[in-house]
Amino acid sequence: MLFNSLSFILFFLPVALAGFYALAAWNSRWAAAWLVAVSFVFYSWWTASLVFLLAGSIAFNFLCGALILRAQQREALQSWLLRLGICGDLLLIIYYKYFFGLLNWLGFHGLISLSHPYSVVMPLGISFFTFTQIGYLVDCKGGVVKTNRLLDYCLFVTFFPHLIAGPILHHREMMPQFADPKTYRFRWENLAVGTALFVIGLFKKVVIADYFIMFVSDAFNDTHGLPFFNAWDGALSYSLQLYFDFSGYSDMAIGLAILFGLRFPANFNSPYRAANIIDYWQRFHMTLTRYITLYLYNPVALWISRRRMAQGKSVSRKAISTPEGFFSLIAFPTFFSLILAGIWHGAGLTFVVFGLLHAVYLTINHAWRSFGPRVPETPPHPVLRITTTVGKVGLTYLAVVVAQVFFRASSVRDAVRFLKGMTGAYGFSGHAAEAWTPRFINPHLVLLHGFVLAGLYIVVWTMPNSLQLLDKYKPTLTEIRLNSPILFECKPTVVWAVVLGLVSAVALLEITGMTEFIYFRF
Amino acid sequence: MSIDSNHLGFRQFLGIALLTLVSIYVLIWIWVIKEPMAYEEYDYSIWLAKMTLVREGKVGSLTILGDSNPCAALLPERLGPGVVNLGLPTGTPIEVFHVARNIIAGPTHPKAVIISILPSDFVSSEHFWDVGVSYGFFSLRDLEEVRAQSRALKDDSVIGPLSPGDLDVRLKSFLYDIKFPSFYFPALIASHGYGRYQWNSERLKLVLADRGHSYFGLDKGSTLPDHEASLKSFVPSKVLDDYFNQTLALFQSQNIPVYFLSMPHNEASVQHYAPGLKEAFAGYLNQYAARYPNFHVLGDTFPIYPSEDFGDPWHLNEKGAAKWSDYVAKLLNDSHVEGGPFGPN
Numbered sequence: 001m002l003f004n005s006l007s008f009i010l011f012f013l014p015v016a017l018a019g020f021y022a023l024a025a026w027n028s029r030w031a032a033a034w035l036v037a038v039s040f041v042f043y044s045w046w047t048a049s050l051v052f053l054l055a056g057s058i059a060f061n062f063l064c065g066a067l068i069l070r071a072q073q074r075e076a077l078q079s080w081l082l083r084l085g086i087c088g089d090l091l092l093i094i095y096y097k098y099f100f101g102l103l104n105w106l107g108f109h110g111l112i113s114l115s116h117p118y119s120v121v122m123p124l125g126i127s128f129f130t131f132t133q134i135g136y137l138v139d140c141k142g143g144v145v146k147t148n149r150l151l152d153y154c155l156f157v158t159f160f161p162h163l164i165a166g167p168i169l170h171h172r173e174m175m176p177q178f179a180d181p182k183t184y185r186f187r188w189e190n191l192a193v194g195t196a197l198f199v200i201g202l203f204k205k206v207v208i209a210d211y212f213i214m215f216v217s218d219a220f221n222d223t224h225g226l227p228f229f230n231a232w233d234g235a236l237s238y239s240l241q242l243y244f245d246f247s248g249y250s251d252m253a254i255g256l257a258i259l260f261g262l263r264f265p266a267n268f269n270s271p272y273r274a275a276n277i278i279d280y281w282q283r284f285h286m287t288l289t290r291y292i293t294l295y296l297y298n299p300v301a302l303w304i305s306r307r308r309m310a311q312g313k314s315v316s317r318k319a320i321s322t323p324e325g326f327f328s329l330i331a332f333p334t335f336f337s338l339i340l341a342g343i344w345h346g347a348g349l350t351f352v353v354f355g356l357l358h359a360v361y362l363t364i365n366h367a368w369r370s371f372g373p374r375v376p377e378t379p380p381h382p383v384l385r386i387t388t389t390v391g392k393v394g395l396t397y398l399a400v401v402v403a404q405v406f407f408r409a410s411s412v413r414d415a416v417r418f419l420k421g422m423t424g425a426y427g428f429s430g431h432a433a434e435a436w437t438p439r440f441i442n443p444h445l446v447l448l449h450g451f452v453l454a455g456l457y458i459v460v461w462t463m464p465n466s467l468q469l470l471d472k473y474k475p476t477l478t479e480i481r482l483n484s485p486i487l488f489e490c491k492p493t494v495v496w497a498v499v500l501g502l503v504s505a506v507a508l509l510e511i512t513g514m515t516e517f518i519y520f521r522f
Numbered sequence: 523m524s525i526d527s528n529h530l531g532f533r534q535f536l537g538i539a540l541l542t543l544v545s546i547y548v549l550i551w552i553w554v555i556k557e558p559m560a561y562e563e564y565d566y567s568i569w570l571a572k573m574t575l576v577r578e579g580k581v582g583s584l585t586i587l588g589d590s591n592p593c594a595a596l597l598p599e600r601l602g603p604g605v606v607n608l609g610l611p612t613g614t615p616i617e618v619f620h621v622a623r624n625i626i627a628g629p630t631h632p633k634a635v636i637i638s639i640l641p642s643d644f645v646s647s648e649h650f651w652d653v654g655v656s657y658g659f660f661s662l663r664d665l666e667e668v669r670a671q672s673r674a675l676k677d678d679s680v681i682g683p684l685s686p687g688d689l690d691v692r693l694k695s696f697l698y699d700i701k702f703p704s705f706y707f708p709a710l711i712a713s714h715g716y717g718r719y720q721w722n723s724e725r726l727k728l729v730l731a732d733r734g735h736s737y738f739g740l741d742k743g744s745t746l747p748d749h750e751a752s753l754k755s756f757v758p759s760k761v762l763d764d765y766f767n768q769t770l771a772l773f774q775s776q777n778i779p780v781y782f783l784s785m786p787h788n789e790a791s792v793q794h795y796a797p798g799l800k801e802a803f804a805g806y807l808n809q810y811a812a813r814y815p816n817f818h819v820l821g822d823t824f825p826i827y828p829s830e831d832f833g834d835p836w837h838l839n840e841k842g843a844a845k846w847s848d849y850v851a852k853l854l855n856d857s858h859v860e861g862g863p864f865g866p867n
Contacts (some may be wrong), residue, residue: 007693041686191536303525
């Protein structure tokens, strides 16, 4: 089911909310069970058989977790159980996400004989709920998980606002909320704040992100001889589509959680305002960054540190400032984590290149910090300060856009051709695809599109984001820095109520078809 | 929550937001229901004209049913005084069946019927919701039938993915039936709310005066490929096939002869057609001809016309339609089709 569908907004959500608070007034456990039930309905909306897959995955991981917790004094057994759990999860994800792609690739290159290409329908959100559960198992083994209750665990995995595309939750932040009776108490504040965030997210998705769909597909579907302006328009349109699609989704997910009295971690914090790539990853898909750091980067870095110490080598800050130390303690874990993060998005080589590019960016960023010249963080002169900030943000954004071309393109060859187009290698204007797409023939539409792009960049780079607007009500578990003027702080006033009503009306009116969120396919 | 003097309670805040939302919605809703001619897509007036002709029982002695191709290609004025063209833009066997049912329920029945549907319109129906349903052509009961049939045949190609209890489809049908404004908002924006009134009104009059005929593209030629060029093979949708079957059965029960007449394809498209497409389509039609004694296939199932006779990749222009209509009049006379003789009025 999609958050941006009329069935969800007019039917599913009101029923889920009414049932939840009606049962919560009676017994909070029943309310939790109701949420699990409606989450299963949400997940299996179009494919009923998926209930068994999700239920099976939950049962398997819960059992593994319970056995790991029970074997507390037996380290070796715990390790084996953890490996079993992780292998089971990875096999599931490999089967649905990578196996058939690999099989077809081998067949295509004549390495095995295939009578026809094979495929399987990838269950929605499989990457999200599988990785959430792997994290849980690791924490069971690490002693972070103390107790496990089946109902709370089911709710932690299935709770529909995060089930399909995150945020990737950590049980430590959710389990106490599930156990807290206050969560199940109806509060008008939650209804107002949750609705506001949901509506903002819906607006971002159906009004802004979906506006770019045709522009993006025009540019990316035919990269042959793509001229400079078309290529840049496609790249920037995709960049904004991804931004508003994913931030819209994240706002909706967080808003929905608030409607049910729960708080999620923030997932999106104006990433295009990042002044370097390290900062970018702390703002974009924040819960994925946290997951990668916790369960990939840190264990690898720790393993390398232990090996170095066993070899009598230093792991201090001074060691990192040597090329050999930098490579083993920073560059290697970064490449390892980011390439896996790239592959997490999908089986294609484009995702590997996407991960690889970001690994290079991050390594350069770290290297600059370790080996680069020492310059003051904030230059003393205001003009210099602004210029430096614009330069840093611009350079970071450019690097991000280049990687996004690989993220969106259907093959590495297409992506390379697209990037060549962005350099002007195929000329500056005029494209065969225009015969099919009259959008760029009308100069008024070109101008209007230009204004839309410019206006949205002003919003992206200068306006407070939705979490900052509602910061006063702590919409997430994450502290989002508030640098916005007080004028933009959302308050329960008549003006804001009318604005919310208007935004809701436009967003609802724009729901005509059903376009999937970009992150639903991961 | 702390409330200062300018602040409302959250309950009041939500109340005002809801009131704003409802006010805007109600205003737009009234406009959507009251003035479809002011904002609807240009095909709306053609649909409205055909619905009017059927409602008034002006179906002629030879009724033409089908999609937009016969609508543009067959000129009643060149075919004869008793010919009425009820071809519908984006029409598929589902729309054709419903027109047929409305004709049979009406006071006058034609002596014969011509059906002309493109092969691609047997394969999928991309515009079922946003054209026929959106224009109010189907009742809630009709939509329920389509849903039930899709469910029974396990074919969601027309109505979209089937959810538990088909709630998605039922809700969508209901919302279309009450003219829920969201479905009409793109047309409202594109028309600036009122921009299509004059055009739609004039076109409605014209189509009624021309007994259902309407041109689409009016260029002096087209060399772009048509829909059939994108078909890899001819595999009819189960639901669309079922409605075609129902249509033939309906006319059979009324002893009304039905003639299938394919409209010309652009010669520029021929090179793009999948091998075997033409034979598969002919085989499909012949199988029905064998099953229903009142059903006959007239002429070639894939006639080809020069590119200069097309006003766009799919539809004949004025020159092409005149040429084709004259040919069809002769073909109908030669085949002794009921309701004749055929020829210019």
